[in-house]
Amino acid sequence: MKKTYPLAGFPNTLDVLRKAGYSYFKDPLSGEESFVVRLTSEFYPRFHLYVEQSAETVTFNLHLDQKKPSYGSETKHSGEYDGAVVENEMRRIESWVRAAYKQAKSDTSETNLDSVPEKLMGQNMKRWWKKLFG
Numbered sequence: 001m002k003k004t005y006p007l008a009g010f011p012n013t014l015d016v017l018r019k020a021g022y023s024y025f026k027d028p029l030s031g032e033e034s035f036v037v038r039l040t041s042e043f044y045p046r047f048h049l050y051v052e053q054s055a056e057t058v059t060f061n062l063h064l065d066q067k068k069p070s071y072g073s074e075t076k077h078s079g080e081y082d083g084a085v086v087e088n089e090m091r092r093i094e095s096w097v098r099a100a101y102k103q104a105k106s107d108t109s110e111t112n113l114d115s116v117p118e119k120l121m122g123q124n125m126k127r128w129w130k131k132l133f134g
Contacts, residue, residue, distance in 0.1 A: 001086050003094065004059045011100035013051055013058065020096040022049060044068055047089050048079075062090055 014024070022035040025048075035049040050061040064086055066078035080086055 001063070001082050001090050002059055002061050003090055004057050005097065007053065007056050007058055009101070009104070010058050011097065011104050013053075016096050016100045017049070017051075017093075019100075020093050022047075047086075049093075060090070060093060062086060062093070064089070 017035050021037045023037065025034050025036045026032070027034070032050075035051065036046045037049075038044075038046045044065055044067045046065050048063055048065050052059040052061060064080040066080065
């Protein structure tokens with residue numbers, strides 16, 4: 001299953017995926033870089049996510065590896081590329097992306113406390129602020 005996002009304003013991919021529970025994975029045979037999250041203490045089953053970045057977009061390509069490839073040098077394996085389980089996981093990843101977008105937006109907008117009405121600040125905050133800055 002693939003999901004594409006615009007690159008402009010996209011949060012740090014590694015941070016988002018780490019928060020979602022994914023670990024960086026570099027295939028020792030092919031050298032391909034991806035991210036995985038294990039569903040049990042074993043290596044399989046696991047969600048396997050490839051990140052493709054172009055000049056304007058970031059694409060997440062997700063599938064569920066059910067078991068280790070068992071065809072010798074072939075890369076074929078029992079994987080699910082769509083279905084309810086994969087769709088639910090993609091929605092979970094999207095929620096982390098949305099949270100990171102929201103966090104990045106709130107980090108860039110500074111709040112000027114002088115413009116906040118005193119009623120909203122509360123008495124304790126007002127006293128603390130006045131003691132600190134006069």
